[in-house]
Structures are given as C-alpha cells and as structure tokens.
Amino acid sequence: MGGGHVRTMWTAWLGLALVAGCGAEPAPPKPAVVRAPVKAARCFLKFPDVRAGHAARARLERDISRYVRDRPGRVVYGALDLVSGISLGQGEHERDFITASGAKVDILAALLHGSAGRLDEGERDLASRMITESDNSAADTLWSRVGAGGAMSDFYRRIGLKETTPGPSEYWGGTRTSPADRIRLLKVLINGGKGLSQGDRALVLGLMGRVMAEQAWGVSAAARPGDRVALKNGWTPRPFEGGTWAVTSYGRVVGPGRDLLLSVQTDHQPGEGTGIQTIEGIARLIGSRFDSLTPTTTRPCPTRPTF
Template identity: 80%
Template structure:
C-alpha cells in the first residue's frame, strides 16, 4: 500500500460583526450613577466630578458645573499653559526649571515666580476666556491657589491639552502633559486610581487646609488616563473635608469605580456575518 499524504484540515475563521448595544449601555450607566451617588452620599463634605472618554464619547458628571471649587495646586497647570501661550512656547532655561518644579514637585515658590511672569490674575482671566473656561476665576492678587473652578472646566482644560487649539502648540501641550505624567510618586494619588494595569496617567492634584472654613480641607485631582480603547479625562474635586487623607480616599473611590466600569457604558454585541450578502 502506498502511503497517501493527507492535508491537515484548514481552519476557517468565524466571521462576526460587532454592533453597539445601547440598551445594555444605558442599563450599565444607570447602575454606575446609582452606585456613585450612594458612595458620594456616604462621604463627608462636598464631592463633585466630571468624566469624558474621548474614544467612546461617554461622559459622566455630578455637580460638574459647581464653579466655586478651589483648585489649590491644581492651578499650576493653568499657570504653565498660560505662560506657554503668552510666550509662543519660548521659555528660558530657568523658566523651564521653574515649570518642572512647579508641576512635578508642586513647588509653591516656583508657582509664585511664574504667576508673576504670566501677569497675575488679569492675564489668567484673559487666558481662561481665550480657551473657553467660563467657570474658572483666578485667585485674588498673588494668591493663585485661590483660583476657583468646576470639574467641567478641568475637563475642558484637559481636552485643550490633548486636542490642541486655543493658542497652544503641539510642543506646548507635550510639555504640560509630559510634566503631568512625571509627578513625584508621593503626589501620584487621586484620579490615577481609575487606571488599569499598563495605562498611562498624567495628572495634577491640589490640597490645602482651610482654617476659616471650620478647619477643613479642600482636596482635588484631575488628569488623563490613556490605554487600549480608552482616553479618559477625569476631574474629582472635594471640599469641607475633615483631613487631606479623607479627601484622597473619596477621590480615589470615585475614580476607581469609574475606571473599573467605564467599558460597560459602551458595550458591543456580536452577530455572525450574513451568508449571502447583497451587493
């Protein structure tokens, strides 16, 4: 008997099509908003947030237009962005060092120097109008940390930094986001809790005691979380907190819940490809 070569069976890939599943997405959104509301209601003080995923267009918010939330050190990104726009990106070596210390180390002395060089509150007001931040007001006099803003405006600022326009070049934006992506490890808390393993985070946090408001704290965090299928812009702001640690726990609780369940808000369903497609 002569052996006959037998060909291995050919594996045929199954053809499937993916479609959005808006009904499942709506149900998941209702559950997430309910759980976020329950979590926030059990936390002390005031808690507001805004989220936007640039990949799917999904957005979430609670109190996102409350514009009397103090930024504290969160305003340092504003200062750098305004200075870059004012100088057409041309900063001296000393100013670049100040910018790095201001964002990465949250150095207040560096912020004082650059706030003065950008032109103080008047120049910042003009910058905010220029880039469309209508819910942000610079701090009085030399007190940049007294800048008030809303979570929605923090997300608008992030969107400008990501997408461009408004007088900021791609190099300017890379400078700001690059520094936000390399903050000191002990300042990398906050919205970074929304990140999955391998995601990249660029953020800026703010925290300050408020002795004249019943000895409470304002604690804020906003930033960008990027990874496969995701480009999340997120801002969580708190005030009237009993301490910095409590504010951080609240921010990370909100961020973690949004990060873990974001994909469920834009689900897809699969169907087999038609066997006799019509041309």
C-alpha cells in the same frame, strides 16, 4: 522435421504464451485516500449593544451617587473618554470649588501662551518644580510673571474656560473652577489650538506625567495596569471654613481603547486623607467599570448576499 524437434518448439511456444499471459495481468488497484471533511469557520459580526450600555451606565452613576452620599463634605466630578465619547458627571458645572495647587497647570499654560513657548532656562526650571514637586515658591514667581489674576482672566477667556475664576491678588491657590472646565483644559492640552503649540502642550503634559510618587494619588486610581497617567492635584486647609480641607485631582488616563479625562473636586473635608480617599474611590469605580459602558453583541454573518 523430427517429432522431438516439434515437441521442443511446441514447449517453447507454450512457455512464451504463459509468460505473456502473466505480464498482461492488471496491477492491483491502489487504495483511495479518504480525507476528513473540513469544517468551515463560522463568521460573526460585532455590534454595539446600546441597551446594555445604557443600563451599565445607569448602574455606575447610581453606584457613584450612593458612594458620594456616604462621604463627608461636598464632592463633584466629571469624566470624558475621548475614544468612545462617553461622559459622566455629578455637579460637574459647579464653579465654586477652589483648585489649590491644581491651578499650577493653568499658570504654566498661560506663561507658554503669552511667551509663544519661548521660556528661558530659569523659567523651565521653575515650571518643572512647580508641576512635578508642587513647589509653591515657583508658582508665586511664575504667577507674578504671567500677570496674576488679570492676565489669567484673559487667558481663561481665550481658551474657553467659562467656569474658572482666578484667585485674588497673589493667591493663585484661591482660583475657583469646575470639573467641566478642568476637562476643557485637558482637551486643549491634548488636542491643541487656542494659541498653544504642540511643543507647549508636550511640555505641560510631560511634566504632569512626571509628578513625584508621593503626589501621584487621586485620579490615578482609575488606571489599569500599563496605563499612562498625567495629573495635577491640589490640597489645602481652609481655616475660615471650620478648619476643613479642599482636595482636588484631575488628569488624563491613557491605555488600550481608552483616553479618559477625569476631574474630582472635594470641599469641606475633615482632613486631607479623607479627601484623597473620596477621590480615589470615585476614580476606582469609573476606571474598573468603564469598559462595561461600551458592550458589544455578536451575530452570524449573512449567508446570502443582499443586492
């Protein structure tokens, strides 16, 4: 071979070697992705704080007692929450407070009990006016149709109202009762049994929930925004009791986490307005502070399982 040819081949081989060497060079490493550490959410458990609940209840009862002590006349009340089972009261078994128009719910419940819920159109109209408008003429008619005091005594015995006595003769407004029995009546209307069907109970509570606005005072003051209220109030002058007034209110206040039954009865009041103020003052104290009676405390979840 000629020298020129050898040099040409040598140059070609050298170029190939250089190219092969460049191709074999490793690619630069990719940067590693570094992730921030993730914090695990802490676990907590809620427990009833029994001690704090007892203390809150004692404070509320003390404050209500002070309030009642500064109000005129006689005042008694009872309260029961169907969700928590908590009850409050002062004089709740006093049975000599007249109901006045509060007895109209009793009349309708007795009418439904005796007729197995089969009311005619006229009776339904009378019932509606008696409860939503507190129409006394409608109450007179239905009181007579039920059988007046004798039949009402039997009705009270059948549904377990031991602290209620019907008014004499045609005077249904003279029915005497206790806050505890008003709450027992509400429980029957809510829970059923005692000869009242679901339809009967829905009718009574539905009418109590549609009481005309100017008569919706009283225990409704315990309601929070959005709560539903079903109530019946009573008010009457008492000319043979120094011209004083009897003013009463009882009903159900229902909302998130609460199904509160409340009855407040007053007597020997200087006027209707004073009685209403007293009732609403008690209802407002209970309604605004009832959640504090069931406080909770939190504790971390256990870190090791227990076997």
